[in-house]
Amino acid sequence: MTPNSPLAPFDVSAALCIVFILLVPFAAAGLALINTGLGRSRSAAHAILASLIVVSVAALVYFVVGFSWQGIAGGAAHALTLRGNRWNLLAAQPCFLRGLKLDGSPASLEVWLGMLSVGLAAIIPLGSGGDRWRLEACCASTALLAGITYPIFAHWVWAGGWLAQLGTFFRLGRGFQDAGGTATIHVVGGLTALSIAWILGPRRGKYAADGMPAAIPGHNVVYIVFGCLLALVGWCGLNSAGAILYAGVAAGSAVLIAVNTTLSAASAMLASFVLTRVRFGKPDASLTANGWVGGLVASSAVAPFLPPAAAVLVGIVAGMIVPLSVEWLDLHLAVDDPGGAISVHAAAGLWGLLALGLLARFPDAAHSGAAAVTGQWLAQIVGIATLIGFVLPLTYALNWLLNRFVPQRVAREGERQGLDLYELGAGAYPEFLTHSDDFLQR
Amino acid sequence: MKLAGLLLLPAGWLLVASALVLLAADTPRGVFVFAGLGVEVLGLVLVARAHLAETTESE
Numbered sequence: 001m002t003p004n005s006p007l008a009p010f011d012v013s014a015a016l017c018i019v020f021i022l023l024v025p026f027a028a029a030g031l032a033l034i035n036t037g038l039g040r041s042r043s044a045a046h047a048i049l050a051s052l053i054v055v056s057v058a059a060l061v062y063f064v065v066g067f068s069w070q071g072i073a074g075g076a077a078h079a080l081t082l083r084g085n086r087w088n089l090l091a092a093q094p095c096f097l098r099g100l101k102l103d104g105s106p107a108s109l110e111v112w113l114g115m116l117s118v119g120l121a122a123i124i125p126l127g128s129g130g131d132r133w134r135l136e137a138c139c140a141s142t143a144l145l146a147g148i149t150y151p152i153f154a155h156w157v158w159a160g161g162w163l164a165q166l167g168t169f170f171r172l173g174r175g176f177q178d179a180g181g182t183a184t185i186h187v188v189g190g191l192t193a194l195s196i197a198w199i200l201g202p203r204r205g206k207y208a209a210d211g212m213p214a215a216i217p218g219h220n221v222v223y224i225v226f227g228c229l230l231a232l233v234g235w236c237g238l239n240s241a242g243a244i245l246y247a248g249v250a251a252g253s254a255v256l257i258a259v260n261t262t263l264s265a266a267s268a269m270l271a272s273f274v275l276t277r278v279r280f281g282k283p284d285a286s287l288t289a290n291g292w293v294g295g296l297v298a299s300s301a302v303a304p305f306l307p308p309a310a311a312v313l314v315g316i317v318a319g320m321i322v323p324l325s326v327e328w329l330d331l332h333l334a335v336d337d338p339g340g341a342i343s344v345h346a347a348a349g350l351w352g353l354l355a356l357g358l359l360a361r362f363p364d365a366a367h368s369g370a371a372a373v374t375g376q377w378l379a380q381i382v383g384i385a386t387l388i389g390f391v392l393p394l395t396y397a398l399n400w401l402l403n404r405f406v407p408q409r410v411a412r413e414g415e416r417q418g419l420d421l422y423e424l425g426a427g428a429y430p431e432f433l434t435h436s437d438d439f440l441q442r
Numbered sequence: 443m444k445l446a447g448l449l450l451l452p453a454g455w456l457l458v459a460s461a462l463v464l465l466a467a468d469t470p471r472g473v474f475v476f477a478g479l480g481v482e483v484l485g486l487v488l489v490a491r492a493h494l495a496e497t498t499e500s501e
Contacts, residue, residue, distance in 0.1 A: 082463050170462055170471075198493045201500065211498055333490050334497040378472055381479060382458055389455025389482045393448050396489075 013244055013251040014104050020241035020254065021109065024116040027234025028055055030227040031123045034293065035339045037223030038286060039130040042418025044219065044428035050126055050135055054142040055119035061146035062118045068093040069151035070114060072107045073160035085169045087162045091155050106245060113241050114154065117185050118146045120238075124189030127339020128197040129408075132415055135423050137408035144398045145192055153391055154184045158246045163386060166379045173376025174362060176383035179247035180239035180257075180300030182352040187387050188395075190346025193337065195396040200409045202336030204416075213330050216338065217286065224289045228269075235296045236261050243304040253304055260303040261296065264315035268295025268348075271319030279323075287323040290340040294322035297345055298352030305360035314355045318348040350387070353380050444492035450485025454478045 032051035039047045058066075071077060071091020078090045093100075102108040122142040126133070156163040157178050167175035178184055207213055218224060236258045243249040243257055272291025276284040298318035299311060306314065325343035329335040335342065357380030402408065414422035421427060461474030 085463075166462070198489075202497060207497065334494050335490075374468070378475060381475055382462065385455055385458040385475065385479045385482060388486065389451045389453075389458065389478070392486075393451045396448065 011104075014106075014109065016251045016254065017109050017241050017244050018104070020237040020244070021113050021116065023237025024113065024120070024234050024241065026230045027238055028116070028120050028123055030229070030231025030234055031120065031127075031293075033223045033227030033230065034289065035123065035127045035130060035341075037220040037227065038127065038218035038339045040216070040418065041219040041429060041432075042420055042427065043131045044420065045424055045426065046135065046419035047126065047130060048428070049424065050133075050138050051123050053135065054122040054126065054138055057139045057142045058119040058122040058146040059115050061143045062115050062151070063097060064147075065095055066118060066146050066151045067097060067111055067114060068095045069148075070154040071159045072110055073158075073164070075107075075159065077155075077160070085165075088155075088160055088165060089162065090152065091159055109241070110158075110245055113238075113245060117154075117181055117238070118150050120181075121150055121185045121189035121192075122146060124186065124341050124345050125193040125196045127341030127344075128193035128335075128337040129200055130338035131203050131419065132200055132410050133196065134406075134408060134410050134414075135419075137402070137406050140402055140406050141192075141196065141399055141408070144402065145188075145395070148398065149192065149391060149395050150184070150188055152394075153188055153386075156386070157184050157383070163379075163383055166382060167375070171375055172379035172382070173357075173373070174379070176379045177247065177305070177356055177360070177376070178301055178353065178383070179249065179304050180235075180242040182297060182301035182349045183383055183387060185238075186297045186300065186345040187349040187353070188391055190342055190344070190349055191387060191392045192395045192399070193339075193341035194335070194346060195392070195399045196408070197335050197337050197342065198396070199399050199403050202334060203338070204412065206336045207334055211334065213334070213336075218338070221285045221289075224286060228265075228289050228292045231293060231296060232262065232265055235265070235299070239300050239303045242300070247304055249304045256308075257303040259308055260306055260311035261299045263308050263311045264299035264303070264318065265292050265295040267312045267315030268292060268298070268319030268322070271316045272323050275320055275323050284323070286340070287326060290326065290344050291319040291322045294318040294344045294348035297348045298355065301349075301352040301356045302360060305356065305362060307361075310359045314352065314359070317355070318351055321347050321351055350384055353384055356380055443488050443495075447485045447488025447490075447492060450488065451482050454481030454483075454485060457481055 036047040071093045076092040077088050080087045155161045163176035166172040240254040240257045269292035272288045273283045276287050295315040295318045298314050322343045325347040326340050357377035457478030458475050461471050465471040
């Protein structure tokens, strides 16, 4: 067999990685269905179309400029030398993926996974902006996410940036760890969702004059639950591919990763189920489904590094954080987040990152002592501080500026009609009867 | 209040980054990292309260 033969021997890890990356779009499909189901019926077509559009915009922007700023570990980068340490700040790869061979090498697989990951991150804010976010503004905001926010943070974590180097420079364990994208994809997306919810303000009729929120339930629980099941498939692929490419985990660990991912989601879902049953008298389907996704989000950071029992613990805590956070944002902070994106992706994600520092045990002897455990915990705290102190103000400022030039919120009439009719000219369910109270002025 | 909160967020982060660069011993470095995180939480509270006030006024 010649080396150029199409049937030349291929690295098993790379082959498995390709299979895992092929599963990632299921996570995007799951999130899109969940966001659509949690929104109103009169904005359903808009919600699902917006998901596809933001994935497209994110992929193109990532191709043009995103990857050139994210780069790969060991690639060309802009760095700042402080006290003898070279702080790797931003990649300096050519735009348009020039000079990169897309041949199954780790770098090419990172490009492919990055392109899908940034699309996944871009879908997350659609959950918090549901029923009131203009399509053009979604696209422009996604371009900012895929071109600026995501690649900068992804470089710091996944491409040999300063957060990844914390272990080398400051003896903080292995440096900030985020194998499956809990921080890079979900917390970045969740903090963008928070910025969008703040900038857009709540849906009309959501809050009464005395500040009490009205319940606006999702229109299709079947979409939500089916989306959860699809998301599990995608997450198993995402967590496995990320662990192989970004944490150097052996391909055989994919079994542990898939088991931990499933256990975390399952325990989170049951924790949400029990919590909502106790608090409200009956289990809440939407919050329980959000708990499931919260467990998946938390698992992304920890799945390769925990025994299954610890993954159950991580899931239980995530499953309790999600409904409490949803209620707190809704009741006490007047943040209208129809899809629960902030609680599911930011709050559960931050817990996952913290859990890695508290519970992870790395197989290599160099990172298994008490000092290494303390150092790893501090590295995770530094990563969390960077998300809250750098990513949140950055994404807020970018979207606030965008709002000055491209108004993000739909006009009052559009919100009354529903985004389907107002922005697309046709509804998602043309053969269904529309209840008259859907058009009541709130 | 919102602007002050938004400025406190990167201020806290710079405190964290400065602790890493300037402090070599583990304990003071950890203390300053947590202090920076505390400043960020304060900023987050201010931004959240500013938005809450805006929402209440608009309703």
